[in-house]
Amino acid sequence: MTAKRIPRLGIGGPVGSGKTMLIEKIVPVLAAKGYNAGIVSNDVVSREDADRMRHNLATEQGILSEDLVIGLATGGCPHTAVREDPSMNISIIEEMESKYNYLDLIIIESGGDNITTTFSPALADYFIYIIDVSGGDKYPRKRGLGIETCDLLVINKIDLAPHVGADLTIMERDAKAVRGDKPYVFVNSMTGQGIAQVTEHIIRDILFESPPKTVAKN
Amino acid sequence: MSTDDDDATMDAADLSMMQLSDSFFPTGMYSMSNGLEAIFYSGRKIKAEELRELVKTYLEYQIGPADCTALGIAYEHAARSNLLKLLEVDRAIFSMKLVQEIRDASIRSGTQLVRCIRSFSDNKILGQYDDAIRGGQAFGPYPVALAVAANAFLIPKEKAALVMLYSFSVSIVGAALRLGMLQHFDGQKVIDELKPTIVKVTKANINRPIEGMWQFAPSIDIIQISHERMNSKMFIT
Ligand SMILES: Nc1nc2c(ncn2[C@@H]2O[C@H](COP(=O)(O)OP(=O)(O)OP(=O)(O)O)[C@@H](O)[C@H]2O)c(=O)[nH]1
Ligand SMILES: [Mg+2]
Numbered sequence: 001m002t003a004k005r006i007p008r009l010g011i012g013g014p015v016g017s018g019k020t021m022l023i024e025k026i027v028p029v030l031a032a033k034g035y036n037a038g039i040v041s042n043d044v045v046s047r048e049d050a051d052r053m054r055h056n057l058a059t060e061q062g063i064l065s066e067d068l069v070i071g072l073a074t075g076g077c078p079h080t081a082v083r084e085d086p087s088m089n090i091s092i093i094e095e096m097e098s099k100y101n102y103l104d105l106i107i108i109e110s111g112g113d114n115i116t117t118t119f120s121p122a123l124a125d126y127f128i129y130i131i132d133v134s135g136g137d138k139y140p141r142k143r144g145l146g147i148e149t150c151d152l153l154v155i156n157k158i159d160l161a162p163h164v165g166a167d168l169t170i171m172e173r174d175a176k177a178v179r180g181d182k183p184y185v186f187v188n189s190m191t192g193q194g195i196a197q198v199t200e201h202i203i204r205d206i207l208f209e210s211p212p213k214t215v216a217k218n
Numbered sequence: 219m220s221t222d223d224d225d226a227t228m229d230a231a232d233l234s235m236m237q238l239s240d241s242f243f244p245t246g247m248y249s250m251s252n253g254l255e256a257i258f259y260s261g262r263k264i265k266a267e268e269l270r271e272l273v274k275t276y277l278e279y280q281i282g283p284a285d286c287t288a289l290g291i292a293y294e295h296a297a298r299s300n301l302l303k304l305l306e307v308d309r310a311i312f313s314m315k316l317v318q319e320i321r322d323a324s325i326r327s328g329t330q331l332v333r334c335i336r337s338f339s340d341n342k343i344l345g346q347y348d349d350a351i352r353g354g355q356a357f358g359p360y361p362v363a364l365a366v367a368a369n370a371f372l373i374p375k376e377k378a379a380l381v382m383l384y385s386f387s388v389s390i391v392g393a394a395l396r397l398g399m400l401q402h403f404d405g406q407k408v409i410d411e412l413k414p415t416i417v418k419v420t421k422a423n424i425n426r427p428i429e430g431m432w433q434f435a436p437s438i439d440i441i442q443i444s445h446e447r448m449n450s451k452m453f454i455t
Contacts, residue, residue, distance in 0.1 A: 046451070
């Protein structure tokens, strides 16, 4: 008996761009609407992110159970682990799917990496790429597979833009030029600005507006 | 008398062998150091010769008498389409993996290997074994999964064992390279020097019975356990 595939959201982006914090912000918003998520965090050199999310979301906020945040090492190859050989991630997710079939969504954080990261479609159904403004407004113009091909581009840390001389109108113009019609969202994860929009995309484009499973059952 | 058809079949089996031993084949082995990372972080500097001796110890006292023997037995059962016997060796090798991290990694690699090949092969016993894993009657440890896959690909048993011991050696040497313990030419030299051991270990273990499976490498077990407890790590094992 194989468990049914639970919709999977991949989140990738350069080191420190705010992947973990984005997850910490969207999971409570989803939970408030009744959606349960599990998390697999691919960390490059530690379990710090998984431990942080487990502590914050499970232990402190009690939104999910502690075994629903799993950390995974990638042998120093974070892009390989989500793209050309996602076997360890898939294996862990399949275990999650059969143990926790009530989940509405599984979120996979890739290890921080360079701008060519993409997710294997076998691993993730929807791919958010998150960059921040602190590298300057030349991204997204410089492209890279992540920025070009992701389903949703998140431009994070917009509060820092004035401090690093990044012009958000340039970033917006270039995101449109590089991505055509595909969506992008400006976010400040510190204040929560833009988080509602990201969550709306998730509910509409990955969950297809289906009601939370635990509610549907009742 | 060998025909062109026979030659073509053998060539295809050789190619399948290369496919399975390629580090590009998706089994996640690039993310395993089998405990080497714990040695690295203990601060011990090891030279290329020491790394070679370490891998030899793994092969002679752990992977050879346990995994290689399991592979040989599983291959025979797969060739005879005996699922029940296959499940017996599946359990035996699973229960011999003492360290949880190593045990989990082995079944995750094995499961994904079987699943990958099933996506393009209609080999019957491979399909049955995959169903047994999905149904919870089998664990799917890597040596058994590889044996079933090799049988499906018509790769001879001994060659399948070479694939396993070679891939294992490459994954440790690869980890050493990424940890900066070796430079790239040294890595290839170590692999070259391991070839006689790989051949010898295969011969010694490929035809032994299930009762004869053993392993004894306590210092390696301890290293692997200490890896399991490390807080900050780059490798799964
Ligand atoms: N000012 C500001 N800081 C932010 C914002 N979002 C995240 N940060 C900070 O950026 C740092 C890195 O955030 P993380 O969420 O850990 O980034 P990450 O992408 O998960 O990092 P890795 O997984 O290590 O690659 C943290 O110190 C956050 O507090 C933001 O919108 N504005
Ligand atoms: Mg992170």
